[in-house]
Amino acid sequence: VEPKITLTDKELQAEISELCKYAALLDDSQLEVQVKDGVAVLNGRVASSYQKSYADLLAYRAGAKEVDSRGINVHWRHTNPLLRAQRYEKVTDEDIQAAIQRAFKHDPRLLSFEPQVKVEHGVVTLTGDVGHLTAQQAAEQDALHTIGVQRVKNNLRVRWPDEPASDEQIADYTRAAMTRDPYVERHNLNIECENAHVSLYGVVDTQFEKYHAEWIASRQKGVVHVNDYLAVRTKWKPKSDAAIEADLKDKLAYAFVDPDNQVTAKVENGVAILQGTVDTWYMWQTALDQAIAAGAREPHCLIEVRYGLPSGPHYYGPHDYVPR
Incomplete structure (x- = not known):
């Protein structure tokens, strides 16, 4: 079953680019994203196969119908400490909040819930209700995987819509x-x-x-x-x-x-x-x-x-x- 594309190619390109830009696991990678007819084409250099796979995952989460990452070259020397330092130095609390909210929007484990995000000096506080423990854990994981986050206070509550089980x-x-x-x-x-x-x-x-x-x-x-x-x-x-x-x-x-x-x-x-x-x-x-x-x-x-x-x-x- 093909995912339903609700974004234009330009919007999808922007979403994938932002997800990759603020992903802590890709903090030293510069990736170029192109989208045509819902198909995302990724190019650039990364230091590990895991980073390449993670970029694929983010593109699919954003709504890409297919992802072509053959243009991503993997080599352990492809690290960019300067780019990493610049991203952490320039990121603001507002950037972090927007990045986390974007990650939540594209995480299938959180689509049914609306966790609230507050950021102060890199410390993220999550509040609100979610329907199961997996969603609570996923929200914390998404926040921790965002550039600039120093700590996550996970105050999300697990609340079931009907009568609690014994x-x-x-x-x-x-x-x-x-x-x-x-x-x-x-x-x-x-x-x-x-x-x-x-x-x-x-x-x-x-x-x-x-x-x-x-x-x-x-x-x-x-x-x-x-x-x-x-x-x-x-x-x-x-x-x-x-x-x-x-x-x-x-x-x-x-x-x-x-x-x-x-x-x-x-x-x-x-x-x-x-x-x-x-x-x-x-x-x-x-x-x-x-x-x-x-x-x-x-x-x-x-x-x-x-x-x-x-x-x-x-x-x-x-x-x-x-x-x-």
Whole structure:
């Protein structure tokens, strides 16, 4: 489906040029923009492929039907410290405010909302209401990626248009979304929600899966904040069971000094089996993290949790983490 072009070629050219001019990721790049029949042609020099891809993204966001960036030459020597210095020296609070508002206008994550922007001496304050956590985070990201911004105070509030979901419902929504997602559905993740703040516990294979799980949670109805405590499994380096167990027991002894929160561990064929009882899910995750740090191949967390249950006070399900 082709995007609907609502700007003339001249207007689109101006929008793309301004987006690139005030993008902090392109602060040392001078790009020329031409537009004909909604097709943007970009020329110039950048220092990395990432900068080139980012320029493409900005052109598409502005409304370009197609983007031809073959005229952008990439070479690590194509840095321009003088141009960067000039842009930061000349930018005013009014320029920053206009640039951020322009970025919001072209960010699909914010099209349904109207965040308010105030800038004083490079410090940006965002206020207003948005409909979900992803929009709140996107607004802050757009502001941080603008030339001249020193700091962002994100005072945006997440407000749902209908009746807020309960903690139990939010946890159920999040869990269901995880099981539907092809990237993380195979992981046995535990989810806790308190006062609309979702916490994620467990182990994933990559940093991408960790961030993706956080993104999924942030999209669920009623969520106002996500605590991502997920550990990332590292490539296993062969290590004897005795060495893993000794290292793990030392780490657990320092992590759990309270006699009411004690965890025991044994290791078989590189697999750490954790048992015991702790007060919170954060402690549960800490034990899992220590097992991975000690060199365990596949930690099995059979620890019971006294408080902070994953779907609120009425959850009585299992606390086990056993990799599938």
